[in-house]
Amino acid sequence: MEQDAAAAGHATDLRVRLGPLTLANPVMVASGTFGYGEEYADFVDLTRLGAVVVKGISLEPRAGNPPPRIVETPSGMINAIGLENVGIDKFLEEKLPALQSRRVPVIVNILGNTADQYVELASRLDGIAGIAALELNISCPNVKEGGMAFGADPAMAGHLVEKVRRATRLPLITKLTPNVTSIAAVAKAVEAAGTDIVSCINTVSALAVDAFSRRPKLANLVGGLSGPAIKPIALRCVYETVQSVRCPVIGIGGIASAVDAMEFLLVGARAIQVGTANFVRPTATMEILEGIERVLRFLGLSRIEDYIGTLDAECRFPFAEEACRF
Amino acid sequence: MEQDAAAAGHATDLRVRLGPLTLANPVMVASGTFGYGEEYADFVDLTRLGAVVVKGISLEPRAGNPPPRIVETPSGMINAIGLENVGIDKFLEEKLPALQSRRVPVIVNILGNTADQYVELASRLDGIAGIAALELNISCPNVKEGGMAFGADPAMAGHLVEKVRRATRLPLITKLTPNVTSIAAVAKAVEAAGTDIVSCINTVSALAVDAFSRRPKLANLVGGLSGPAIKPIALRCVYETVQSVRCPVIGIGGIASAVDAMEFLLVGARAIQVGTANFVRPTATMEILEGIERVLRFLGLSRIEDYIGTLDAECRFPFAEEACRF
Amino acid sequence: MGKYQEEALILANEGVADTTWRLVLECPRIAAEARPGQFVMLQIREGTDPLLRRPFSFHRIHPERAVFEILYRVVGRGTWWLSQTRQGSRVSVVGPLGNAFRPPDRPGPVAVVGGGIGVAPLYELLHQLAKPSAFFGGAVDIHFFYGTRTAAEMLPESTFSELNLPVHRSTDDGTAGFCGTVVDLFRRVLEKDRWRPAVIYACGSLPMQFAVAQWALSRGTPAQLSLESLMACGLGACLGCALPAPDPKAPNADRYVHVCKDGPIFEAGSIRWNKMQPPPVTPPTFVCV
Amino acid sequence: MGKYQEEALILANEGVADTTWRLVLECPRIAAEARPGQFVMLQIREGTDPLLRRPFSFHRIHPERAVFEILYRVVGRGTWWLSQTRQGSRVSVVGPLGNAFRPPDRPGPVAVVGGGIGVAPLYELLHQLAKPSAFFGGAVDIHFFYGTRTAAEMLPESTFSELNLPVHRSTDDGTAGFCGTVVDLFRRVLEKDRWRPAVIYACGSLPMQFAVAQWALSRGTPAQLSLESLMACGLGACLGCALPAPDPKAPNADRYVHVCKDGPIFEAGSIRWNKMQPPPVTPPTFVCV
């Protein structure tokens, strides 16, 4: 990695517009993988992130699932944290102020068991300074109620988004699950219901067991698969979503390098979130940010907007003309 | 790996019953990853396999998709072969006799664009000696027509199975796709329609692109993800399927070692298929077979039937009683 | 005190007992701030297999040489590959993480109880306890109990000779020292010699730590235990490393502490032992399948 | 002739030119049956990253010493890690795979054209061509054309001295030999020296092989080309390594040959060049991200 590349960075325009939301650059962190930001302050200059998406917040504090909560799998991990979180009161009192003082856009990921809980969360967060957007988690596979139940059905998802839409003026991101027959159908439903932005994907429903003790490796049995293993699935979901809606799409899933991030932008994501990679390299987001600039410069582009969605899906045959002579 | 373990193997009873189908052991190879058997004859004693599932066969020969057809991903690969195959006539003339002479049960994986094509394939294969079962591929994500279209909808899948059921007396395996909201719903539908056995999973729909050339890495754009990366997804699908149907289930997806195979048996699969691992280690199936015996012996079991489906999903707390004193 | 991500240089990586290796790393910023009981997250090798870092305690800290050591047991793919890594290569290290052992908060003899690879973090602790004024501020009467399954797994006696303190040894199979578990030995010595530790430090398998905790709780003796959990981040972000903890206000409600930020050093009473689950034991023969 | 899966011992693994390495493997069964033009599938390292084996041609075969060599260019993660593997370790190898170069089927001078790392399989071919009676059954008039992008990437002259044949060199940037592509050089030499090869053997980048194929097809000269494709199995089972091929009966229908079993050596006319797609070129700077 050339050091000068990062230094000369300001030549490249990394700003991205996602409907009502404008970010200084497309690199965010994914909910649940970056705590409330402070946890990474020793490794990441938080002000340089496009946005910080905080751990999913519910009305009441949640204890989460019993351990074991995580297990490693080939190029991935399964988690069943069970949405342990401090609850909205403590979040607003303790966690948000620290983040606000860092001057980075904060996106609050919210989760409820019922539509009313989502609505209440959204309206309580509505007026608050320093919150750039809400991300509706309707796609968590690790909790018994709510979560994925909403996200797996286009009609239910649309219904929920409609209600939440009325409760807040904040830009609204709806986070989709890949565990459906057609992610495009869900994306269309939530777009019609008024979401400003769609983000995908949440984790892939998965299971791990121990062949010797004959017990599940997670107390919750089933959990959510994340990390590089799911990148090809995420990329397909993002591509399908981009093809089916007009609203901006945020790409998530297995992004661990600048090249990974560029792949999502290439298929049309207007921003990306880095999740599991933060665990592997706490400095991952900074490396990705610098890498994106480097790749753009290599490609001779000065604006990231000129790269987004430029996948060339046609087959071309460079030898076609000459070879036809024989 | 202790050599004597393999030698002493006959002490362990590896026979498994899958409804009308009885296999000498639960280790099969997955369709499309083992050619027509002959390709692996230098590495594998074919007679020792539970069964060989051949590459998907259609009525007419198929050329398959243009290259590139495969791409490596983290702990996995995506393929979009496009079901290249020799067609049923050449299969019966050239490929089947070679396999029959090896005296290994042959399972024929079949695929059509229409229900009628499946039916015709099934009836043509019905009377033929040396065919142990049919596997209905209603789950291939790499072809435009047929394939996954049937497998993604419980009603359509059921309808197809019903028709094929009437066309053959051979044991009928239906192979399910993981790319659905509820694999249990599809499994129930095909069971009700008369399938004898369910196998899962086929590949996971996925995409890979090249950030520099800005082109897809597969000519077909989308392909199917396989290999260790998908094992946790496959295990979850198999578990859900086993919980929802009474018919036997065959586990497929990312199996690369004996321990992997045991995990699928543990959640209730009555046999397994080894796919991508054959590419990585041509001898994989033999190593898995020997490893299964070794693990069973370690666990003090002499019959594999005593292991199948014995997952203990309860949480237990060994210190509970003593610790309560404080 | 910060946390760092450093590319450490491997100065040595050598077997010191059966399945037990010692890794010596040049890693200036982390070595400068490391305290006994804390740990690092180590990336085994480049690429995505294994994906997650692995946690290891500081076994010995030499800030003056910009070096620290870890002692590890080969139990799975990660530690197996680590043992194959050669001197002169680099590994990525994140640390120092977690809390540290606290100095004894009351005068009197100190018992340090290590089972198996649990000796790893205790070794630096013993050094700091034994060094006058560094950790405790005075000479301490230290009794070190050290047990393994068998003699071959035991660190050689010379490892401890510079510490100049009594080492009580046990092996489960009696091939060295007392025949039995290290907790049996601990109980036996205390009974025989008729003394009581003012403070206990312990690290080892979960059943062993449970036994120590029970002993300590029943007698009201403070015991600092180094506990483990599966970890993804080591930074308090993923919330993966939860252990059940008592909630004084609601004894039956679920409440969790997190090993990487609330620990790894816990008081015996701060864990809800009746909800603890030891990890499944995979037989070593299949470790590298 | 069988195929084998062997755990080969690495006797040497050393850089021989810019980004170019030579791997010497002790691998008795495969070395005994290997022929020039064939290849092996090599597992880079234990574990699932990278998952698939990588194909490499035989660069040199010494059946009498149970040894063969491969010559490889570091272009991605797999070849990078391979270059980090040390002498004394083992790698799993599957082979020998694919067809081999066929001896020239007509008398007359033979042209061997290698571009970049494409020189790898040609080296053993040259040895067999040059050895009286081994491959061709007589002394052959061999002309060897060898081009790289720049001098630093070129194998040292000494590599070819034992072959005792004319080596025509080119570099794209003119830092050694003729300035231009190896095909430019080939055309130029033929024009100047006024001879025509009876048979051509070639290996190199796809555009280079295309140029050779066009030249050969337009003159009716038989040309054996060593082609590449992404591979999963190397055994004809996955059908992943397809290349478009002409179907004499239905010129516009899709038909594919498979590099691992129908190739890697193809006659220039057996490929449908107007449907060929060169692989995307990833810049080397980002190769190890």
Ligand SMILES: Cc1cc2nc3c(=O)[nH]c(=O)nc-3n(C[C@H](O)[C@H](O)[C@H](O)COP(=O)(O)OP(=O)(O)OC[C@H]3O[C@@H](n4cnc5c(N)ncnc54)[C@H](O)[C@@H]3O)c2cc1C
């Ligand atoms: C704070 C802390 C400090 C530790 N200090 C040391 C030390 O100094 N020396 C030492 O040898 N070991 C130490 N461990 C345990 C060490 O992290 C594991 O042995 C190691 O991660 C196993 O990796 P593996 O890939 O070889 O095993 P795997 O193949 O991943 O698993 C093999 C076994 O190790 C257990 N294991 C896997 N990952 C972890 C993990 N992250 N934490 C705990 N157990 C795990 C599994 O449950 C399984 O039983 C410590 C653990 C923690 C949490």
Ligand SMILES: Cc1cc2nc3c(=O)[nH]c(=O)nc-3n(C[C@H](O)[C@H](O)[C@H](O)COP(=O)(O)OP(=O)(O)OC[C@H]3O[C@@H](n4cnc5c(N)ncnc54)[C@H](O)[C@@H]3O)c2cc1C
């Ligand atoms: C029959 C055959 C013989 C070969 N012989 C040699 C040889 O003797 N010496 C040599 O240096 N190379 C040879 N190659 C090419 C070599 O296999 C690739 O360079 C290698 O697989 C790249 O691996 P990687 O992990 O470093 O690259 P990756 O990071 O996987 O990819 C980097 C680049 O290499 C290309 N590539 C990746 N995998 C393959 C593959 N399986 N086949 C072809 N290209 C690939 C990719 O398209 C990409 O452009 C041969 C290929 C074939 C098919």
Ligand SMILES: Cc1cc2nc3c(=O)[nH]c(=O)nc-3n(C[C@H](O)[C@H](O)[C@H](O)COP(=O)(O)O)c2cc1C
């Ligand atoms: C430990 C962990 C906790 C997570 N918690 C949340 C959460 O609270 N809310 C949410 O919407 N997604 C959550 N996710 C999902 C991630 O935000 C992300 O969608 C997913 O991990 C895929 O991205 P990755 O592969 O980059 O990790 C969590 C993921 C992990 C690994």
Ligand SMILES: Cc1cc2nc3c(=O)[nH]c(=O)nc-3n(C[C@H](O)[C@H](O)[C@H](O)COP(=O)(O)O)c2cc1C
């Ligand atoms: C190259 C390739 C070709 C395949 N062809 C078929 C096929 O023809 N019919 C079918 O039902 N499944 C096919 N599959 C899917 C496999 O049989 C299997 O379901 C899938 O690969 C998951 O198993 P694995 O992870 O062990 O490979 C193919 C898979 C691969 C990788």
Ligand code: FES
């Ligand atoms: S390991 Fe992530 S919170 Fe402790």
Ligand code: FES
């Ligand atoms: S690589 Fe599998 S068929 Fe050629």
